[in-house]
Amino acid sequence: MGNPRTHSYTYEDKETKRLRSHADAFRYSDAMERLAEMQRTRPEQYDQMPPASRISLGHYEIAKAAAAQLGHNVSAPIDREV
Numbered sequence: 001m002g003n004p005r006t007h008s009y010t011y012e013d014k015e016t017k018r019l020r021s022h023a024d025a026f027r028y029s030d031a032m033e034r035l036a037e038m039q040r041t042r043p044e045q046y047d048q049m050p051p052a053s054r055i056s057l058g059h060y061e062i063a064k065a066a067a068a069q070l071g072h073n074v075s076a077p078i079d080r081e082v
Contacts, residue, residue: 019066019069019070020066020070022062022063022065022066022067023063023066023067023069023070023072025063026060026063026064026066026067026072026074028074028075028076028077029060030076032056032057032060033076035049035053035056035057036057036060036061039057
């Protein structure tokens with residue numbers, strides 16, 4: 001007989017959990033937004049960035065997309081002084 005404590009998650013459950021985990025990890029970052037802008041507007045300069053920076057941007061963009069998909073606000077905070 002099976003262990004009553006185990007729970008078999010469906011593929012959808014795992015994907016939902018992963019999406020929520022990414023969304024919960026998202027924190028708006030001016031530095032990451034500037035790096036994303038550099039990637040779009042100056043790709044040759046972006047390509048010279050250290051790999052760790054590019055990897056960090058990738059994680060940031062995944063978390064931002066997940067947060068947006070779940071309806072979280074992903075725009076810059078407006079309560080800061082300019």
